[in-house]
Amino acid sequence: MTHPPRLLKVPLAFLAAALTTELLDELVDGVTGAAWPLVRHDLALSYLEVGLLLGLPALLANLVEPVLGVLADFGQRRTLVLGGGLVFAASLALFALAGGFWPLLAALGLFYPASGAFVSLTQAALMDAEPGRREQNMARWSLAGSVGNVVGPLLVGLALTLGLGWRPVYGLLAALTGVALVVVWRSPAALASRPAAPLEWRGTVRGLWAALRRGEVWRALLLLEAANLMLDVLRGFLALYFVDTVGTTPGTGGLAVAVFTGVGLVGDVLVLPLLERVPGVRYLRLSALVTAAVFPAFLLAPSVAVKLALLGLLGLLNAGWYAVLQARLYASLPERSGTVMALGSVAGMAGGAVPLLLGAVAGRFGLETALWCLLAGPLALLVGLPRLRPG
Numbered sequence: 001m002t003h004p005p006r007l008l009k010v011p012l013a014f015l016a017a018a019l020t021t022e023l024l025d026e027l028v029d030g031v032t033g034a035a036w037p038l039v040r041h042d043l044a045l046s047y048l049e050v051g052l053l054l055g056l057p058a059l060l061a062n063l064v065e066p067v068l069g070v071l072a073d074f075g076q077r078r079t080l081v082l083g084g085g086l087v088f089a090a091s092l093a094l095f096a097l098a099g100g101f102w103p104l105l106a107a108l109g110l111f112y113p114a115s116g117a118f119v120s121l122t123q124a125a126l127m128d129a130e131p132g133r134r135e136q137n138m139a140r141w142s143l144a145g146s147v148g149n150v151v152g153p154l155l156v157g158l159a160l161t162l163g164l165g166w167r168p169v170y171g172l173l174a175a176l177t178g179v180a181l182v183v184v185w186r187s188p189a190a191l192a193s194r195p196a197a198p199l200e201w202r203g204t205v206r207g208l209w210a211a212l213r214r215g216e217v218w219r220a221l222l223l224l225e226a227a228n229l230m231l232d233v234l235r236g237f238l239a240l241y242f243v244d245t246v247g248t249t250p251g252t253g254g255l256a257v258a259v260f261t262g263v264g265l266v267g268d269v270l271v272l273p274l275l276e277r278v279p280g281v282r283y284l285r286l287s288a289l290v291t292a293a294v295f296p297a298f299l300l301a302p303s304v305a306v307k308l309a310l311l312g313l314l315g316l317l318n319a320g321w322y323a324v325l326q327a328r329l330y331a332s333l334p335e336r337s338g339t340v341m342a343l344g345s346v347a348g349m350a351g352g353a354v355p356l357l358l359g360a361v362a363g364r365f366g367l368e369t370a371l372w373c374l375l376a377g378p379l380a381l382l383v384g385l386p387r388l389r390p391g
Helices: 012-042 047-097 101-129 131-161 167-185 201-213 215-246 250-277 280-300 304-317 321-332 337-351 353-365 367-384
Strands: none
Touching: 012 047, 012 101, 012 131, 012 167, 047 101, 047 167, 047 337, 101 131, 101 321, 101 337, 131 167, 131 250, 131 321, 215 250, 215 304, 215 321, 215 337, 215 353, 215 367, 250 280, 250 304, 250 321, 280 304, 280 321, 280 367, 321 337, 337 353, 353 367
């Protein structure tokens, strides 16, 4: 009996290291979300300073990442990944030692672009390693990220229980990044991109524009942003919805977020074997159809218990959405995974306006009305995804 070729194409050490980079990235996200009240209190930060710390580094990353993606396609991927990993670890250590606003801003200003180089380009390397199994590997990637999102707040809670505070948690993350970086460094073949070519920026910009004009590329980018309405965007408004609209306590609002992410983690586990048997697009169409029925039921449900149950079902249904759609984006530009990263950053800048628009709708018509707009996500998937014939 012959082994499936997938076991021969990606070294297990590199697969483990790649998934660890995503785990670390989402661990940092989960830890930071839980630690912000502690950081703000310990360092006497104003809400304006917190807003600047969250907004400015993200803007910087969206400006830098397209350049990193282009450089990766010109043979510099391994250098960028390893350099990004070093800066990633250093920024976490700086965050752990920060004594005020400016060191924190420096730490986050380094972290966000470093994450693009270290994490996003490692994802690109994983996609290039097995073109025929992008969906399955992206599902593994999403599962690693979900674990990080769930474990991050628990790690902060454990540190507080032990009386350690938030600083040792960031020190631990910096040390774990160093371990993962060593494993990635020992996989040079997996990080290799096509041979370096002379970099000509005018032609490069024209190439990016030509790629963006291709129907399958811009359609994949739009569908990713549409799917995100039922992922990060919904998660970002959940606690506010339960507290301000449903009228629950902040504790119940936190429970709603935990239900959504916790059941989503289970869904990410279940979707792995499912994608081995069912084409990703077919699964996505079916789950989007059910989501389009469940989400209105969630908003209209009369009791908190029913809302929480339906919210858990939504977390289960949207598992695999990012994995399948991101894999399709990579497939639309084979051997140009750095360009995929660049275009994703550009689309991310446009997608960043969505929460602002929803906030404006909520301020004018109420938060529940704003959440009804999120139904556009599954409906866009039903319209935009190709139909597969049976058999």
